[in-house]
């Protein structure tokens with residue numbers, strides 16, 4: 001079934017353009033949109049903020065910020081000044097091009113000033129979810145060799161700075177901060193800093209941002225993106241998010257996740273759009289209220305959020321004026337056809353699914369405003385992007401054959417490295433031609449791609465990517481746990497929930513108290529979203545002869561599916 005455009009504007013990007021550019025768009029065309037095309041001086045923060053601050057947009061609101069205690073707005077001119085102040089402060093303490101500056105705090109205007117200021121000195125931003133506990137924070141700061149951390153007094157107890165010899169300064173964002181040792185008062189220093197700053201110009205291939213993300217084995221990996229990614233952030237904001245001069249845009253993602261930076265910072269501000277940021281917790285009421293209050297026109301969110309709104313009921317929606325919404329898009333997990341139909345019914349809008357990943361840096365396979373939507377499909381590749389289904393040798397498969405979703409190497413926002421792990425980086429490519437996503441999918445005869453699942457064991461729960469290995473490692477740290485195997489179990493609202501199978505040590509017996517204790521242990525040690533919602537005890541877990549937990553067997557048990565080939569399983 002195909003769904004045609006309803007009330008959505010068809011945009012400047014029409015179907016004829018798309019078909020003409022399909023597979024052949026020349027990305028150097030986009031270079032002309034940036035000021036460095038003429039000046040040769042490159043820095044994303046300049047293009048996203050200063051360029052507008054120095055133009056007719058200077059008094060346009062760049063950032064609307066709201067949470068339970070704050071309600072503020074900043075023009076492009078103010079954003080320029082604030083980020084300059086951060087840059088001055090960072091420079092003063094010796095931050096240089098290529099240094100890693102990590103930001104570990106809940107959403108707030110300061111988070112955005114800090115990220116932009118970091119980029120202005122040519123340093124690499126490392127955003128961290130506020131939900132991370134000590135072990136997760138330490139892994140990331142250690143692996144990246146972070147020199148500076150910007151955080152809040154509340155989160156400080158999760159930063160084991162004595163164990164991080166390369167961490168030189170910690171900025172605390174809050175009131176009444178006592179400067180002492182490595183601790184610095186962020187707000188006071190910013191207020192006292194100059195509002196002018198000479199931006200550090202960089203090379204297009206210089207590091208911009210480092211996002212840690214989970215795989216199925218090993219610790220989280222640091223995915224590095226470079227300034228050149230701006231070409232694709234800009235162009236997709238135009239083609240896929242359909243951003244125009246008067247749009248009020250809201251991306252619901254936290255900057256700890258790539259969506260919250262690529263499309264919460266770069267995309268919208270490169271386009272000169274007004275960007276709404278809502279802090280605090282999710283509630284259907286506050287979300288609908290935000291759309292009404294700001295008159296949001298373009299909304300980018302995730303299937304889990306849409307499903308939660310859907311389950312809050314349609315009566316609630318009638319209490320708000322949501323008529324400003326013109327364009328809606330989704331990312332992170334499969335977007336159920338049911339949700340698309342609901343969107344049409346209650347918002348009179350199609351929700352456009354978009355597919356991409358941390359490693360790809362920006363959207364790659366999408367539903368465009370100018371195109372028919374097939375509910376349940378991720379859409380079609382961006383012009384200039386070659387997507388294919390390949391087998392395990394990297395050979396392209398015909399339509400309707402299921403296989404590895406792969407992208408021809410070399411798009412502008414492709415990750416440039418995995419931090420400290422070039423081998424892992426290389427292993428993401430087949431035949432030196434295809435980036436292999438780890439997702440399985442097929443393509444239909446119209447060139448639409450259909451997601452089938454992850455090839456590996458990575459879990460997507462409420463849109464968050466969780467590596468089973470990380471959770472298993474934390475579980476076995478608990479004194480009662482001998483072995484643990486973790487899988488994603490399908491769930492109607494969260495996509496998947498985390499389920500752990502546990503074999504207990506001698507002397508421990510299963511009980512509800514123990515389940516709760518183990519769950520809290522992961523919650524406090526790793527992160528709330530990584531804690532198993534379900535725990536089941538087993539005498540023994542299925543393992544290969546080399547001792548690897550066979551998660552696919554656990555999954556088959558859970559779902560009552562055939563267990564498949566067991567030839568590698570130990571007796």
Ligand code: WTA
Nearest residue numbers: 331332333334354355356357358439451465
């Ligand atoms: C999944 C998110 C189905 C997929 C920006 C991918 C999706 C992983 C979709 C990346 C979609 C993302 N339909 N699945 N539209 N979008 N995924 O790195 O499995 O957190 O590999 O980045 O999310 O997750 P990540």
